[in-house]
Amino acid sequence: MKCIITIELGTNGVRVFAFNLSGRVIGSMKGYFPTFHTEPDHSEQDPEQIFITTLYVLKNLLNEFIHPKKYEVACICFSASMHSVLAVDKNGNPLGNAITWADNRAKKEAQELRYSELGKKLYAATGTPIHPMSPVVKIAWMKNRDKERFRLASKFLSIKSYIIHQLTGEYNIDYSLASATGLLNIHTVAWEADALQYAGITSTRLPDVVPVFTSAGKLKKAYQQSLRLPSGTKILLGSSDGCLATLGDGVKGVGKATITIEDSGAVRVMGPTVLKDEQMRFFNYLLTDDCYVSGGPTNNGGNILEWFSRQFGEFTNPFDMENSLQQLIEEASKVPRGSDGLLFLPYLLGERAPIWNANARGMYFGLNIKHERKHFIRATIEGILYEIYSIGKTLGEQRNIKSLSVNGSFGTIPFCTQMIADMFNKPVRVRQQYHSVSFGAYLLSATEMGIYKSLDEAAQTVELPDVFKPNKQHHAVYADYFSIYEKLSIKLADEFEAISSLQQKYAVTDAPVKKSKTGSKSR
Amino acid sequence: MNQFVLQQGKSAELLLFPQILEVGIKKIGSIQLNAFSTTTTDGLRIYYIIEGRFEWRINHQTYIYYPGDVALILPGTPFGSDNGVLEIGSFTWIQLSLHRLDNGQIQPGKWSGLSETETAAIGKTLLLNSMPVLSRFNEVGKILKCIHAELFGNEVGYQASINHQLDELLIQVARKMTKQSHAxxxxxxxxxxxxxxxxxxxxxxxxxxxxxxxxxxxxxxxxxxxxxxxxxxxxxxxxxxxxxxxxxxxxxxxxxxxxxxxxxxxxxxxxxxxxxxxxxxxxxxxxxxxxxxxx
Missing domain, CATH: 1.10.10.60 (Homeodomain-like)
Incomplete structure (x- = not known):
């Protein structure tokens, strides 16, 4: 029996799934790796720890589910978070940690570029919104502010490129991850000269751009032995988490959109053309030559309800966040839709789409003397989802969205899914106990293996059995409140700016984080 | 209860409890000067605030205490207030003698019913976490009240009961310290x-x-x-x-x-x-x- 293994290099760790050829999950395992914030705007991960964790989890999964049942591994397919940058020296060894998508160190560079003519040109050419997340501005930051590392860097990789290079020795990057770097022209599928010039590099310092179906080389002998895999095991480059979540929900086709809400969130569509936007609110990433995944990301998803839970939730058992969240949802369900007029702007982490304002901040609005704790809970959840709706609404200006699917741990909570259906006034499909990114990677692998003729055909086989139907009356309530929500999110731009600069001005800086002793020790 | 002070070596009530160096309640009706100057002792000092607001210095750092708060002063740490000022209010306290081992660890004496590993863990917790303010910690007030009552009541079994309360005090303090640092x-x-x-x-x-x-x-x-x-x-x-x-x-x-x-x-x-x-x-x-x- 053959099987397909998918490896997802995510923000908080790695998830490995094993599928049989018809797409049923045989087994899955995960492994956590930390994100380091050594300075306020920095967000880094240790490439060696990511590699070891990946290897460790893969080995455990093979030993538990695959080898004992004599499955033959037909293919190992990768997916990864977007926008990471790792500089490596001429021997391929990392120069410091990888910089993740959440890193904001290049905010000054991003701010300047976004409002320049070059910025507009680069956005149209590359499809990546100009934002500190984008590798092109991160590399420019390094050129300006970390000159030694920039000089020594032989290549600028993504985390996925590094992990695959460890396993096979080849330097590759797939279309979708490359198109999330802000350096790739998504129309010509070549590194964009203006972007390279802005970053101060030539294309030789980037990995080769290849289609998502490309085989990433042969597993090195040592790993064949330690993992007990044959030399012919195919390593498939795969795609990004965003593109694969969209594919995994079967969103390929007219009128479909998918909503992902984990810690953060996004609304995405897939199609043969890009979304053009004067205000540069959407991303357009390339999955294949004729297929773009477009949409808008939000910083504020399930992590905001977790914040609420940590501050105001009940914890009957220590560290039992799940139980606390469940209680909050139960309490929220006892409050009328619209929270009796309490509104919440969820911008605790600033915001990307649709307002693209890093200085945006959160707010409860409309408080009156009758509001209770439970109203705050419901308003918090509604605020998170109004923001999702707000992204969907701007997308709707360019694409006629008829049906929606929802995935991600927060979005698939039935209470939230129903709320999404009511806010959008559209049917919403989900499948519980389902992992869209990994399933997308399975579909990609199965298509490469010829099980499906095309990604279109693969996407059409996706069935999401649970449907949440919208309720017109509920929609009317949400629509009324949303009009105020939307106005507030725009009107407060000046006050967001003012309060965030005061927050910086009066910030009490944390004690410096102690550096790890190992490594600097001399004997 | 009215204010009182019992001291080891001076007060007959403590004859059976050599581990208790000092125990008492203090009520301050008007601000007093030179009544609370900085001292350093070998004992573990635990102060519980009943009323008022106190500004005390532990190891040269100023901390503010409100009713329900506990001040925890490790052996050998200077403790007192600026100019020895005592503000209006009331508090209760106890000072315990602990053994100091060769490796620097501290642990209670033979009177304690704690096992060796528990003793070690509690000693480590006290030393590792520098946490002079344990806030909203009414349990300490209750335990001290109980100890006072037993000391003066002399009912049958009071010696065992007090030793038991002291163990409970150390356990509660250690738990509170780790919980306060990890919410x-x-x-x-x-x-x-x-x-x-x-x-x-x-x-x-x-x-x-x-x-x-x-x-x-x-x-x-x-x-x-x-x-x-x-x-x-x-x-x-x-x-x-x-x-x-x-x-x-x-x-x-x-x-x-x-x-x-x-x-x-x-x-x-x-x-x-x-x-x-x-x-x-x-x-x-x-x-x-x-x-x-x-x-």
Whole structure:
């Protein structure tokens, strides 16, 4: 029996799934790796720890589910978070940690570029919104502010490129991850000269751009032995988490959109053309030559309800966040839709789409003397989802969205899914106990293996059995409140700016984080 | 209860309790000067605020205490208030004599019913966490009240009861200290803290008990939470960090493989080599050779 293994290099760790050829999950395992914030705007991960964790989890999964049942591994397919940058020296060894998508160190560079003519040109050419997340501005930051590392860097990789290079020795990057770097022209599928010039590099310092179906080389002998895999095991480059979540929900086709809400969130569509936007609110990433995944990301998803839970939730058992969240949802369900007029702007982490304002901040609005704790809970959840709706609404200006699917741990909570259906006034499909990114990677692998003729055909086989139907009356309530929500999110731009600069001005800086002793020790 | 002070060596009530150096209640009706000057003692001092607001200095740092708060002063730490001022209010306190072991650990004497491992864990908790303010800690007030009543009541079994209350006091203080530093809500943050401490001393032979105590959890709950959060058992997660650090060091030519093994917490270079090869398929020396070569 053959099987397909998918490896997802995510923000908080790695998830490995094993599928049989018809797409049923045989087994899955995960492994956590930390994100380091050594300075306020920095967000880094240790490439060696990511590699070891990946290897460790893969080995455990093979030993538990695959080898004992004599499955033959037909293919190992990768997916990864977007926008990471790792500089490596001429021997391929990392120069410091990888910089993740959440890193904001290049905010000054991003701010300047976004409002320049070059910025507009680069956005149209590359499809990546100009934002500190984008590798092109991160590399420019390094050129300006970390000159030694920039000089020594032989290549600028993504985390996925590094992990695959460890396993096979080849330097590759797939279309979708490359198109999330802000350096790739998504129309010509070549590194964009203006972007390279802005970053101060030539294309030789980037990995080769290849289609998502490309085989990433042969597993090195040592790993064949330690993992007990044959030399012919195919390593498939795969795609990004965003593109694969969209594919995994079967969103390929007219009128479909998918909503992902984990810690953060996004609304995405897939199609043969890009979304053009004067205000540069959407991303357009390339999955294949004729297929773009477009949409808008939000910083504020399930992590905001977790914040609420940590501050105001009940914890009957220590560290039992799940139980606390469940209680909050139960309490929220006892409050009328619209929270009796309490509104919440969820911008605790600033915001990307649709307002693209890093200085945006959160707010409860409309408080009156009758509001209770439970109203705050419901308003918090509604605020998170109004923001999702707000992204969907701007997308709707360019694409006629008829049906929606929802995935991600927060979005698939039935209470939230129903709320999404009511806010959008559209049917919403989900499948519980389902992992869209990994399933997308399975579909990609199965298509490469010829099980499906095309990604279109693969996407059409996706069935999401649970449907949440919208309720017109509920929609009317949400629509009324949303009009105020939307106005507030725009009107407060000046006050967001003012309060965030005061927050910086009066910030009490944390004690410096102690550096790890190992490594600097001399004997 | 009215104010009183009992002192070891002066008060007959404490004859049966050599571990209690001092115990009392103080009520201050008007501001007093030179009534609370800074002192350093060998005992562990625990003050519980009943009324008022007090500004006290512990180890030259000023802290403010409100009713329900506890001031915890470790042996040998200077404690008092500026100019010895005592503000209006009332508080109750106890000073306990603890044994100091050769390794610097502190522990209660023979009167205690705590087991050896519990004693060690509580002693470590008191020393590791510098936490002079334990806020909203009414349990301490209740226990001290109970001790006072037993001391003056002399009912049957009062000696055992007081020793028992003292154990309870130490247990509650130790638990409060770890809970106050780890709010029992944010596991990611707690885990990050643990990760930092582990990385700072990777060479140490960490046990699960030590790791759990560091974040104020029982070992069973700790192991379960770490497993569900990280996908690994605590020890396997530690091996993960060890190998990742070792990889970084192997990529630098100047440190010997044996030194890397010991620095990253393996018993020997043999143990390092076996573990490394099992996971990566390479012996450390081979891995090093591959990565130092120009490509």
């Amino acid at each position: 029992n809500r944010d596991f990611p943050k707690t885990f990050m803290h643990l990760e930092e401490v582990l990385r700072q001393d990777l060479a140490h032979q960490w046990t699960v008990e030590e790791m759990a105590a560091l974040v104020g959890m029982g070992t069973t709950l700790f192991t379960e939470r770490v497993k569900s959060y990280s996908g690994f058992s605590p020890i396997n997660y530690l091996i993960n960090i060890r190998i990742s650090e070792a990889i970084k060091l192997l990529k630098r030519p100047e440190i010997s493989v044996t030194d890397i093994a010991l620095d990253t917490g393996f018993y020997s270079s043999q143990h390092f080599s076996t573990t490394f090869k099992k996971l990566t398929g390479y012996r450390p020396s081979e891995f090093r050779k591959n990565h130092l070569r120009n490509k």
